[in-house]
Amino acid sequence: MSSPQPIYQAGPDPRGASRFKAFLKGQGEFLPWYYGVLLTVAEILTALMYIPVGLALHFSLLILLILQAALEAGKPRHALYQALTLAPLTRIMSLTLPLGNFPLVWWYAITSLPLLAAAWAAAALSGFKAADLGLVLGRPGRQVLVALSGLPLGLMEYLILRPRPLVAGLDFRHLWLPALILLVCTGFMEELVFRGLIMRAATVAAGPRFALYYMSFIFAILHITHRSVLDVFFVFAVALFFGWVVQRDRSILGVTLAHGLTNITLYLIWPNLL
Numbered sequence: 190m191s192s193p194q195p196i197y198q199a200g201p202d203p204r205g206a207s208r209f210k211a212f213l214k215g216q217g218e219f220l221p222w223y224y225g226v227l228l229t230v231a232e233i234l235t236a237l238m239y240i241p242v243g244l245a246l247h248f249s250l251l252i253l254l255i256l257q258a259a260l261e262a263g264k265p266r267h268a269l270y271q272a273l274t275l276a277p278l279t280r281i282m283s284l285t286l287p288l289g290n291f292p293l294v295w296w297y298a299i300t301s302l303p304l305l306a307a308a309w310a311a312a313a314l315s316g317f318k319a320a321d322l323g324l325v326l327g328r329p330g331r332q333v334l335v336a337l338s339g340l341p342l343g344l345m346e347y348l349i350l351r352p353r354p355l356v357a358g359l360d361f362r363h364l365w366l367p368a369l370i371l372l373v374c375t376g377f378m379e380e381l382v383f384r385g386l387i388m389r390a391a392t393v394a395a396g397p398r399f400a401l402y403y404m405s406f407i408f409a410i411l412h413i414t415h416r417s418v419l420d421v422f423f424v425f426a427v428a429l430f431f432g433w434v435v436q437r438d439r440s441i442l443g444v445t446l447a448h449g450l451t452n453i454t455l456y457l458i459w460p461n462l463l
Contacts, residue, residue, distance in 0.1 A: 218395070221269060224254065225406055228276055232413040235280060244284050247277040268315035268390035275307055275382050276407055280414075294355045294367040294456075301374035308382050315390060320439070322385035327440025335434050335443030339450025342427060346451065347459040349420045354460035368453045376449025383408045383428070384435045384444055401432045427451075 227250050235243035251274055258270035282300045291299065312322060319325070326332075356363050383404055391400035405428035412424045431444040 217266070220257070221266070221273070221391075221394070221403060224250065224257075224270075224273060225403070225410065227253075228407065229410050229413070231277065232280070232410055235284070236414045236416050240284060244281065247280050247284075251277040251281065266394040268311075268317070269387075269394040271311050271315060272382075272387045272390040273407070275304060275311065275386070276411060278307060279304060279411060292355075294370055297374040298370050301378045304382065305378050308378075308386055312386055317386070317389060321389050322381060323389075323435050323439060323441035324381075324385070325440045325442075327438040327442055331438060332440065332443035332446070336446030336450065338430075339447035340454060342447065343451040343454030344459060346420065346423060347455050347463070349417055349423060350415060350455070352456055352460060355456045356461075359458070359461050364457060367457055371452045371456065372446075372449035375452045376445045376447075379408075380431070380441045380445045380448055384431055384441050388432055388435065397436055401429065401436065404432055405429045 227246065231243050231246040231250060233243075234240075234246060254270050254274045254277070258267055258274070261267040261270055279300075282303060283296070286300060288296045288299060355367055387407065388400045388404040391403050394400075395403075405425050408428040409421050409425035412421055415421075431447070434444055435441055
């Protein structure tokens, strides 16, 4: 008499599910780079004017990062995925907000407000304090020297991109407000997000060396829409320099001023002089 055969019920194979979980766990250290590749593809599509496809990929990436952050709750990479949501959100804001009736310089101000709110929310949810984000004075003398680096950096990037001026002429009455907008809405906001929030979260996730290179990579990728390969490499190098300064001094003051001066000279000064 033969022994009874086990009866298998239809349904998912638990061994397959466990293998999939094991695969995800094994890919943990590479997942941030996979998201970086997806961001790169989305930015290339946008730069090539496949805007609906690029925007759809950015939306998908935003959702994936939110889900990934939820899956990583309580783990070291939770804050990193939460902070990375600001990368696709940046492009989504620039592509979807109705900015056509506003002067170009006001685009920076309008898009920066929701991003600044999102950055503060992500920092609060991650438990980061002001000092964690580099919002401290640091060494004033060194901060001044770093700030002055924005002048040659602005000239170098102008020679790469040759953008049109955001204002006609160098009349101070027309210059001060666009300069203030660029200082606050690109200088401060972008330094808070990248050298503050993202680099801090990446440091918690995998250490300072990974944080420096990964933050610089993400920052450079978001400049693909300038359609200049040389500018992407230039921005990557600048991000490495700014990140190195912040890791040494724990302050984003100097790099904020340098970033602001870079963009002020890039868009306001050099186009009206050269």
